[in-house]
Amino acid sequence: MSSTTKLSPAAESHLPGEAGVWMFIIGDMLMFSLLFSVFVYYRADDVALFASSQQALNQTYGLFNTILMLTSSWFVALAIHAQRHQLAHLTTRFLIGAVLCGLGFIVVKVFEYGEKFAADLTIVTNDFFMYYYLLTGIHLLHVVIGIIVLLYLCTVSRGPELSQGDVNMLESGASFWHMVDMLWIVLFALLYLMR
Amino acid sequence: MRTLLLNRISIVWVLLILATALSWQFGHGLGFGDAYQYATSAILVITFVKVRFVFLDFMEVRRAPLPLRVAFEAWAVVACGVLIFLYWSGL
Numbered sequence: 001m002s003s004t005t006k007l008s009p010a011a012e013s014h015l016p017g018e019a020g021v022w023m024f025i026i027g028d029m030l031m032f033s034l035l036f037s038v039f040v041y042y043r044a045d046d047v048a049l050f051a052s053s054q055q056a057l058n059q060t061y062g063l064f065n066t067i068l069m070l071t072s073s074w075f076v077a078l079a080i081h082a083q084r085h086q087l088a089h090l091t092t093r094f095l096i097g098a099v100l101c102g103l104g105f106i107v108v109k110v111f112e113y114g115e116k117f118a119a120d121l122t123i124v125t126n127d128f129f130m131y132y133y134l135l136t137g138i139h140l141l142h143v144v145i146g147i148i149v150l151l152y153l154c155t156v157s158r159g160p161e162l163s164q165g166d167v168n169m170l171e172s173g174a175s176f177w178h179m180v181d182m183l184w185i186v187l188f189a190l191l192y193l194m195r
Numbered sequence: 196m197r198t199l200l201l202n203r204i205s206i207v208w209v210l211l212i213l214a215t216a217l218s219w220q221f222g223h224g225l226g227f228g229d230a231y232q233y234a235t236s237a238i239l240v241i242t243f244v245k246v247r248f249v250f251l252d253f254m255e256v257r258r259a260p261l262p263l264r265v266a267f268e269a270w271a272v273v274a275c276g277v278l279i280f281l282y283w284s285g286l
Binding site (some may be wrong): 012013014016022026029033036040042043044045046047059063066067070071073074076077078081082085087090122175176179182183185186188190191192193194195 | 196199200201203204207208209211212215216218219222225231234235238239241242245246247249250252253254255258259261263266274277278281282284285286
């Protein structure tokens with residue numbers, strides 16, 4: 001391949017990060033698409049119960065968390081963009097911004113769960129709340145794992161010079177975090193907005 | 196910094212926020228009145244348009260090898276279609 005060809009990456013296809021991470025992402029997406037379908041399927045069995053239970057959710061929390069996840073994902077995309085422009089200090093700052101949004105998401109979730117527990121709305125209350133805790137709980141676990149990954153990427157990005165392995169790690173972690181964002185986008189619609 | 200922020204990624208983020216606001220309004224009675232089933236269908240379509248933009252521009256699937264792009268786009272279309280079908284089947 002000539003050096004001229006190498007200088008035009010936009011024209012080439014590019015898989016960000018490791019292929020194995022993409023396999024994991026696809027597996028996770030398939031699992032969640034099954035959970036989404038199960039939720040809507042059982043909702044169809046008892047629309048009145050699901051609709052009345054949904055009224056007990058604080059939609060503002062859901063909206064706020066959606067904005068936090070979208071912004072966090074944006075920061076991560078900007079971090080990758082900065083890294084490609086050799087702006088290592090900005091890469092780290094954007095990643096820290098993403099971590100802060102992720103932590104904000106967890107804080108909101110803690111408040112939300114706290115309110116539900118105080119109102120005696122738990123996983124055994126009814127089918128809606130079973131799915132609510134199951135879906136948001138599994139997603140929250142992804143958020144926690146994602147934040148740990150992002151914190152690790154912060155340390156990687158501060159290195160004097162990134163190896164190809166470091167870049168792959170950055171891109172893999174970023175792709176995982178975007179998937180976590182994408183899953184929340186769907187959960188927000190199903191749990192908070194669907195009527 | 197300014198140059199770094201003024202790019203497609205940022206435009207997509209703004210569009211995602213605006214789409215979220217639109218979904219929120221549909222969820223609170225905008226446009227469809229009492230015909231909430233149409234509002235919910237619109238919310239699901241907007242949701243998966245958002246998902247598609249996250250795939251293409253944040254996850255960079257737009258530049259990924261074609262089979263991967265086809266798989267992700269197909270997932271968005273099929274998931275949206277299945278959820279709308281299951282939703283309507285319960286009405």
